Amino acid sequence: MKTFRAMRSFGLGLVLTLAVSAALDGAEPPQPASDDPAVKAKVEEVRKALRRAMILEMARGSAPGKFAKDPDLLDALEDLRRRHPYESLGQRLAYETERIRQEPKLASAPRLADDTAKQLDELERQQAAQLQRERRVELLRLLHANEVEQFIARSGFGLERVPNPKPRGLDLTPVEPIPLATVSPLTAEDMGVATVLPKTAVAGASRMPSVEQLDALHRGGLMSFLNPNLFGHVKEHGQVAGFEPHQFRAALRPEAYLQEPAKTAGGERWQLKRLELVGLLKHDQPAVYVSEHLPRMDQLAKAKVRSLSAFEEAGLKALRDGEQLKTEATTNVIRMVGALRATKQCLECHVGERGTLLGAFTYEMQRDPPLPLVK
Numbered sequence: 001m002k003t004f005r006a007m008r009s010f011g012l013g014l015v016l017t018l019a020v021s022a023a024l025d026g027a028e029p030p031q032p033a034s035d036d037p038a039v040k041a042k043v044e045e046v047r048k049a050l051r052r053a054m055i056l057e058m059a060r061g062s063a064p065g066k067f068a069k070d071p072d073l074l075d076a077l078e079d080l081r082r083r084h085p086y087e088s089l090g091q092r093l094a095y096e097t098e099r100i101r102q103e104p105k106l107a108s109a110p111r112l113a114d115d116t117a118k119q120l121d122e123l124e125r126q127q128a129a130q131l132q133r134e135r136r137v138e139l140l141r142l143l144h145a146n147e148v149e150q151f152i153a154r155s156g157f158g159l160e161r162v163p164n165p166k167p168r169g170l171d172l173t174p175v176e177p178i179p180l181a182t183v184s185p186l187t188a189e190d191m192g193v194a195t196v197l198p199k200t201a202v203a204g205a206s207r208m209p210s211v212e213q214l215d216a217l218h219r220g221g222l223m224s225f226l227n228p229n230l231f232g233h234v235k236e237h238g239q240v241a242g243f244e245p246h247q248f249r250a251a252l253r254p255e256a257y258l259q260e261p262a263k264t265a266g267g268e269r270w271q272l273k274r275l276e277l278v279g280l281l282k283h284d285q286p287a288v289y290v291s292e293h294l295p296r297m298d299q300l301a302k303a304k305v306r307s308l309s310a311f312e313e314a315g316l317k318a319l320r321d322g323e324q325l326k327t328e329a330t331t332n333v334i335r336m337v338g339a340l341r342a343t344k345q346c347l348e349c350h351v352g353e354r355g356t357l358l359g360a361f362t363y364e365m366q367r368d369p370p371l372p373l374v375k
C-alpha cells in the first residue's frame with residue numbers, strides 16, 4: 001500500500017499505468033526507462049502488489065480487472081492474510097495423538113476389501129477434482145506464497161487451465177445447522193419384516209434401494225462433510241491457513257440417490273431421520289455424537305455422546321475389517337454404518353496410514369409413508 005502511494009508521489013504514474021495494463025494482459029510489464037536501482041526496486045514492488053491484488057480479486061470470486069481502480073484492495077489483501085494466518089491444529093488434534101500413543105494399532109489400516117480399495121482411489125480423485133473446481137486451497141497458498149509472481153508468469157494466471165475461473169471466496173458464508181427429517185416413529189410391527197437389500201437397483205412398487213445406491217448416498221455425504229476446500233492450505237503437518245471444521249453445508253437428499261429407476265418406484269420416499277458421526281478416538285470406546293442436525297465439528301465439540309447400538313457395533317467391526325458400508329433393513333426402515341477412511345489428503349493433519357478408519361457415519365432412514373404390511 002505504501003508503495004502504491006509512493007509511486008504516485010514519485011511521479012511514475014505512467015510506468016504504473018503500463019504495468020497495470022501489462023499485468024492485466026498477462027504479459028510481463030515493461031521495464032522502467034530509468035536505470036536508477038531505487039526506481040527499479042519500486043517498480044518491482046508495485047508489480048508484486050498488483051499481482052497480489054489480482055489474486056485478491058479472484059479470492060473475492062470475480063475475474064481480475066477492476067482492481068486497478070480500487071487501491072483499497074491492497075489493504076484488503078493484507079486484511080485477508082491477517083484473517084487467514086497459518087495456525088497450528090496440534091491442540092485440536094491432541095486427543096488423537098494421545099489415543100494413538102496408548103493404542104498404536106488405531107493408526108494402522110486394515111486389509112481393505114477390493115471394493116473399499118477402489119472407492120478410496122476414486123475418492124482421492126474426486127477430492128482432487130473438488131479442489132480444482134473450487135480452488136480455495138490454491139488461493140490460500142497463493143495468498144501466503146512468495147512465488148506469486150512466478151506462478152502468474154508461468155501459468156498466465158492459471159485462468160485458462162480451469163473451466164470456471166471463478167473460485168469461491170476464501171471467507172465462507174455462514175450456514176445454519178441443517179436439521180434432519182422429522183417423521184413419526186414406527187411401531188416395531190410397522191417397521192416390517194427383515195429384508196435383504198438387492199445389490200443393484202430393481203424396479204417394483206415395494207422395492208428397496210440397492211446397496212449400490214446406499215453406497216452412493218454415503219459417498220455423497222462424506223464428500224460433503226469432508227470437502228477438502230475447507231481443509232485450508234497445509235504448509236506442513238498441522239500448520240494450516242484457512243482451516244474450517246468439517247461440516248455439512250448443504251442438505252443430504254436420499255431421493256437424489258435412491259429413486260432410480262424412477263417410473264416404477266411407486267412414489268416411495270425415504271427420509272433421512274438420523275445421520276450421526278461415530279467418533280473413534282476422543283473417548284476410550286467409540287461413541288456417537290448425538291445431534292439433530294447434519295454433523296459439523298464446531299457443534300459436536302459440545303454435543304452429548306451415546307454408546308453404539310448392537311447394529312452399530314457390528315457395523316463398526318465390519319468397517320474395521322476393511323468393508324466400506326454395513327446395512328440392515330426392514331420393509332420400512334434402513335440403517336447403515338459407513339466408513340470415513342483416510343485418503344492421502346487427510347494425512348496432512350491426521351495421524352495414520354492411508355485407509356485407516358478415522359470415523360464413521362451412522363444412518364437411519366424411514367420409508368415415508370410406510371408401506372402397509374400384509375398381516
Ligand code: HEC
Binds near residue numbers: 234240341
Ligand atoms: C487441515 C487439517 C485436516 C484435514 C486435512 C482433515 N482433518 Fe479431520 N479433523 C481435523 C481437526 C482439527 C479435527 C478435530 C475437530 C476440530 O477441531 O474441528 C478433525 C476431526 C475429524 C473427525 C472427527 C473425529 C472425532 O472423533 O471427533 C473425523 C471423522 C475426521 N476428522 C475425518 C477426516 C477425514 C476422513 C479426512 C480426509 C478426507 C480429514 N479428516 C481431513 C483436521 C483435519
